[in-house]
Amino acid sequence: MGKIIGVANIKGGVGKTSLTNALAHELSNMGKKVLVIDADPQASQTYLFGIDQDEILEEKYEKHSILNIYQNKECVPFEYNQNLHVIFSSRILQESTESRIKPGLELVLNRWLIKNKVRENYDFTLIDPPSNRGVLMISTILASDYVLIPQRLTLLDETGTVELFLEMSTQAELRGKEIKILGLVPVFFDKRSKLYREKLIKLKDEIKSFVEGDEFLSIEKEEVFFSPIRQLSVWVKAQEEQIPLREYILNKDRSYMSVLEEVKKVTIEILETAK
Numbered sequence: 001m002g003k004i005i006g007v008a009n010i011k012g013g014v015g016k017t018s019l020t021n022a023l024a025h026e027l028s029n030m031g032k033k034v035l036v037i038d039a040d041p042q043a044s045q046t047y048l049f050g051i052d053q054d055e056i057l058e059e060k061y062e063k064h065s066i067l068n069i070y071q072n073k074e075c076v077p078f079e080y081n082q083n084l085h086v087i088f089s090s091r092i093l094q095e096s097t098e099s100r101i102k103p104g105l106e107l108v109l110n111r112w113l114i115k116n117k118v119r120e121n122y123d124f125t126l127i128d129p130p131s132n133r134g135v136l137m138i139s140t141i142l143a144s145d146y147v148l149i150p151q152r153l154t155l156l157d158e159t160g161t162v163e164l165f166l167e168m169s170t171q172a173e174l175r176g177k178e179i180k181i182l183g184l185v186p187v188f189f190d191k192r193s194k195l196y197r198e199k200l201i202k203l204k205d206e207i208k209s210f211v212e213g214d215e216f217l218s219i220e221k222e223e224v225f226f227s228p229i230r231q232l233s234v235w236v237k238a239q240e241e242q243i244p245l246r247e248y249i250l251n252k253d254r255s256y257m258s259v260l261e262e263v264k265k266v267t268i269e270i271l272e273t274a275k
């Protein structure tokens with residue numbers, strides 16, 4: 001059975017979309033069949049797959065839009081390549097999930113994934129939700145087998161993580177369903193910073209004891225944190241040219257090969273953990 005992983009954080013701009021995209025390319029390149037679902041009305045993930053805001057509304061992309069899922073219509077993943085399929089987002093998603101606040105809306109995505117046999121058809125499904133506590137983020141958490149958390153190591157980002165853990169705990173209790181955290185990925189990391197290394201140790205202990213004290217939460221990664229991803233300009237450069245990070249480094253700037261190694265390392269750790 002394939003695994004569904006929601007990449008979530010309440011804090012915005014922590015690199016959820018970038019990490020999700022890089023993992024999707026890496027996993028599919030390793031021969032895994034991957035589905036990426038852009039569940040954020042900002043549609044940044046969709047953009048990274050080469051589709052701009054205005055293009056999404058074009059008729060030829062209509063059937064690949066997540067909007068269909070929330071409107072109970074047929075949704076067909078777009079075949080980016082043989083191993084990598086994508087469900088695009090749309091800014092209209094915002095209105096249709098806000099204006100139709102009805103009970104059960106947060107379960108629609110979960111139901112769609114089951115009905116469409118997504119676990120049977122894909123080795124990995126990665127969901128990229130917005131960073132607020134709305135229906136789209138909750139439905140991502142509820143639809144996922146695991147929640148993967150990209151984590152920056154500044155004080156304000158830690159506050160976001162506490163909020164996310166409380167939210168997951170509340171949702172789990174409310175639904176009487178265990179929520180499994182896959183682990184946290186330190187992002188925007190600076191390997192030279194002693195402060196960061198100390199923070200990792202402190203946060204690891206705090207998170208472990210929080211999860212241990214919570215009946216409905218669990219964490220798969222024994223060490224809590226996966227290998228870190230450094231803050232480097234190549235991420236921004238590749239995105240500005242709308243080229244996947246992997247392709248950008250391999251074809252345009254091989255001086256960043258170590259970044260691909262980082263992504264590969266995290267991907268392998270995820271493969272070993274999400275069993």
Ligand SMILES: Nc1ncnc2c1ncn2[C@@H]1O[C@H](COP(=O)(O)OP(=O)(O)OP(=O)(O)O)[C@@H](O)[C@H]1O
Pocket residue numbers: 011012013014015016017018019040042044129130131187188229230231232233235236239
């Ligand atoms: N490892 C990195 N090093 C440097 N810049 C990065 C890195 N990862 C992401 N970025 C940049 O940080 C910005 C935010 O990244 P991204 O959009 O992936 O975050 P997000 O958490 O998905 O944001 P949002 O909350 O808006 O969905 C982007 O400009 C991206 O290029």
Ligand SMILES: [Mg+2]
Pocket residue numbers: 016017018040044128129
């Ligand atoms: Mg994003």
